[in-house]
Amino acid sequence: xxxxxxxxxxxxxxxxxxxxxxxxxxxxxxxxxxxxxxxxxxxxxxxxxxxxxxxxxxxxxxxxxxxxxxxxxxxxxxxxxxxxxxxxxxxxxxxxxxxxxxxxxxxxxxxxxxxxxxxxxxxxxxxxxxxxxxxxxxxxxxxxxxxxxxxxxxxxxxxxxxxxxxxxxxx
Numbered sequence: 569x570x571x572x573x574x575x576x577x578x579x580x581x582x583x584x585x586x587x588x589x590x591x592x593x594x595x596x597x598x599x600x601x602x603x604x605x606x607x608x609x610x611x612x613x614x615x616x617x618x619x620x621x622x623x624x625x626x627x628x629x630x631x632x633x634x635x636x637x638x639x640x641x642x643x644x645x646x647x648x649x650x651x652x653x654x655x656x657x658x659x660x661x662x663x664x665x666x667x668x669x670x671x672x673x674x675x676x677x678x679x680x681x682x683x684x685x686x687x688x689x690x691x692x693x694x695x696x697x698x699x700x701x702x703x704x705x706x707x708x709x710x711x712x713x714x715x716x717x718x719x720x721x722x723x724x725x726x727x728x729x730x731x732x733x734x735x736x737x738x739x
Contacts, residue, residue, distance in 0.1 A: 596687035597711045600634045603736035606716075610734045629736075637661055639681065639690070659692055670696055701726070714738075 630643040639659045657668045659681040666679045675698035690709040704724045712718050715738040722731045
């Protein structure tokens, strides 16, 4: 009887360690989809730029594709001279560094993506060096509803920290 109790206790201890990680792996948010910028629910950036289709860093509509290991974000925008430019960023979802080419010759970006403990929020911290300056940006991705995504971006600039909230609706 004593061996049976010890056996049950051992199984319970093992399950206590294995089960939460298995549940957590299944519960991660999936950001896949065609996302359309919702200006009425988003913060307007300083100077009135950056939020719309022509916008700067992080603005405009995008397509996200996600699997167990990677989040791929493809943004297509129109430049001021009417050219269409597509930028693709790939982020490792295992905590390993990702390297992406910068937009507009702004140097490569090195990023690390980490999940919150509950798997509902993804934080991407990126550093980019160009013109002898290093810029750090933190994006926090959260599905506020199954069809609405909020990305809160905090950027360290020479003039201080700038935080902006962008809201996207799923097409």
